[in-house]
Amino acid sequence: MSLSIATVPVWSFEDKNVLTMYHGTEPHPVEILPGTIPPYIKLDPFLMGLGIQPGRREEHRLVLDINQRDLTIDLNTHDAYYGRTKAPFSIQERDGALYVQTLHLVKVFSDLLGVQLIYDRPSRSLHVPKIEDVVATIRTHRRGERYQISVIYNQGLRAPKVEKIDRSLLLKIPRSPVIIDKTRMEPNEAITSMEVFTNLPDGSTEILFQMGPGVSSYTVDPFSPNNPRTLIDLRGDFTPESEIETGLPIEKQVGIQRIVIDPGHGGMDRGALGPTGLKEKDVVLDLAKRLKHQLDMLGTYAVKLTRDDDIFLSLKTRTAIANHYKADLFISIHVNAVKQYNAKGSETYYLSMDSDVDPDEFYHYHEFEGATGHEEEEEDPIGDDLTMMLWDMAQAKHLEDSFRLAKYIQEELNKLAGIRSRGVKQAPLKVLKGATMPAILFEAAFISNPLEEKKLKESLFKNQVAEAVARAIQNYDGDVKAKAQRGLLVPVEDPEP
Numbered sequence: 001m002s003l004s005i006a007t008v009p010v011w012s013f014e015d016k017n018v019l020t021m022y023h024g025t026e027p028h029p030v031e032i033l034p035g036t037i038p039p040y041i042k043l044d045p046f047l048m049g050l051g052i053q054p055g056r057r058e059e060h061r062l063v064l065d066i067n068q069r070d071l072t073i074d075l076n077t078h079d080a081y082y083g084r085t086k087a088p089f090s091i092q093e094r095d096g097a098l099y100v101q102t103l104h105l106v107k108v109f110s111d112l113l114g115v116q117l118i119y120d121r122p123s124r125s126l127h128v129p130k131i132e133d134v135v136a137t138i139r140t141h142r143r144g145e146r147y148q149i150s151v152i153y154n155q156g157l158r159a160p161k162v163e164k165i166d167r168s169l170l171l172k173i174p175r176s177p178v179i180i181d182k183t184r185m186e187p188n189e190a191i192t193s194m195e196v197f198t199n200l201p202d203g204s205t206e207i208l209f210q211m212g213p214g215v216s217s218y219t220v221d222p223f224s225p226n227n228p229r230t231l232i233d234l235r236g237d238f239t240p241e242s243e244i245e246t247g248l249p250i251e252k253q254v255g256i257q258r259i260v261i262d263p264g265h266g267g268m269d270r271g272a273l274g275p276t277g278l279k280e281k282d283v284v285l286d287l288a289k290r291l292k293h294q295l296d297m298l299g300t301y302a303v304k305l306t307r308d309d310d311i312f313l314s315l316k317t318r319t320a321i322a323n324h325y326k327a328d329l330f331i332s333i334h335v336n337a338v339k340q341y342n343a344k345g346s347e348t349y350y351l352s353m354d355s356d357v358d359p360d361e362f363y364h365y366h367e368f369e370g371a372t373g374h375e376e377e378e379e380d381p382i383g384d385d386l387t388m389m390l391w392d393m394a395q396a397k398h399l400e401d402s403f404r405l406a407k408y409i410q411e412e413l414n415k416l417a418g419i420r421s422r423g424v425k426q427a428p429l430k431v432l433k434g435a436t437m438p439a440i441l442f443e444a445a446f447i448s449n450p451l452e453e454k455k456l457k458e459s460l461f462k463n464q465v466a467e468a469v470a471r472a473i474q475n476y477d478g479d480v481k482a483k484a485q486r487g488l489l490v491p492v493e494d495p496e497p
């Protein structure tokens with residue numbers, strides 16, 4: 001299901017005049033016209049790699065058949081024509097073979113195939129995501145005062161477009177056919193019906209959503225090929241949420257519903273740094289977005305990030321966001337850094353109320369109370385000692401649940417790393433202190449370890465971490481529901497391994 005677009009070639013061709021094409025698993029060599037920058041690559045082996053027939057020449061034109069659509073290349077003007085589009089397509093003929101400028105080729109073939117081609121200059125590789133059937137899963141939900149349509153795609157594709165036509169919203173997906181999963185699509189007061197048109201002449205698929213009379217505006221989230229989905233928010237005059245019968249079974253109500261994910265650091269606070277310069281603040285944001293995506297796919301949780309951009313947030317603001325959102329879980333994501341370059345694996349922490357704990361005992365010292373510069377400067381909105389103490393105690397009554405959650409997460413991360421023994425840890429983490437819900441912090445890997453830093457750059461590893469944590473959350477959620485159903489506590493093991 002997933003794409004291999006981020007694969008880094010582990011070997012390269014000796015010959016500098018060869019580009020490696022990835023389409024599926026087998027690398028496929030394509031000749032480069034010597035001395036060209038950006039490189040001009042030989043057209044026929046590129047087409048062969050995609051399983052496309054060589055084109056037919058008609059005077060100064062070359063016509064190719066791509067997914068039953070014509071691509072006409074004018075060999076004199078160096079333009080490509082497809083549908084109503086005209087795009088630059090620089091081409092050179094050498095010894096009877098045609099060579100095409102790679103960046104032009106990437107643009108035109110991304111449009112025609114409906115997947116994003118990626119040319120990686122340093123490794124001289126061209127990645128063409130495998131073209132499988134696109135499955136679009138459509139869901140409609142109430143989100144507070146608004147309604148949301150989410151369309152989740154099973155693979156990366158060119159950005160779909162949304163436009164308003166009278167009282168309808170038209171979603172145009174630049175692929176055909178698209179398999180539509182609408183089992184989770186339920187008409188409501190904002191979205192009253194839906195129609196699908198696939199295999200349109202321009203190779204696209206259209207979905208027309210009919211809007212109810214209460215809808216007054218809509219917004220569409222920016223599309224990212226790494227997290228392929230279309231999210232449309234509908235606002236307007238709707239029935240107050242309190243008057244809507246949820247219809248959810250009782251056990252749904254007792255489990256986890258809202259989750260806040262906190263990517264550590266951000267803005268001026270870059271966190272730890274890897275040997276090649278990878279910044280903690282960037283990699284944890286990426287991990288947080290992937291985890292949110294995994295959880296969104298389950299369709300049962302409302303998930304919010306404390307930051308979805310490169311901005312600075314104080315530690316208190318982070319828990320305040322979770323408290324305000326009435327989150328059922330707070331998950332802070334970090335990566336570890338230590339002097340021993342070979343330290344590896346993941347670690348999960350929950351709060352220790354014990355002020356005697358020696359922060360030096362813990363690797364990620366910059367997270368701990370008093371150890372970070374900007375925390376000292378931060379104005380404390382709560383002045384007197386009593387409220388300060390209450391703030392400090394907020395997490396106290398959730399410690400047992402926090403431990404249980406940490407344990408589920410560490411278990412999954414251990415499985416991922418192939419480690420059995422590592423247990424959860426306790427530390428005086430300031431970011432968890434004010435949380436009024438079960439709260440944990442996990443360190444996904446050691447960014448200071450060159451091998452782990454490399455893994456942190458790979459989508460595969462980051463997706464595995466996200467999947468592991470999402471699984472752990474589901475396990476924990478199941479545990480909470482079982483506990484509520486039985487009306488008794490699930491036995492907890494001793495925190496000390």
Ligand SMILES: [Zn+2]
Nearest residue numbers: 264271334335
């Ligand atoms: Zn950190």
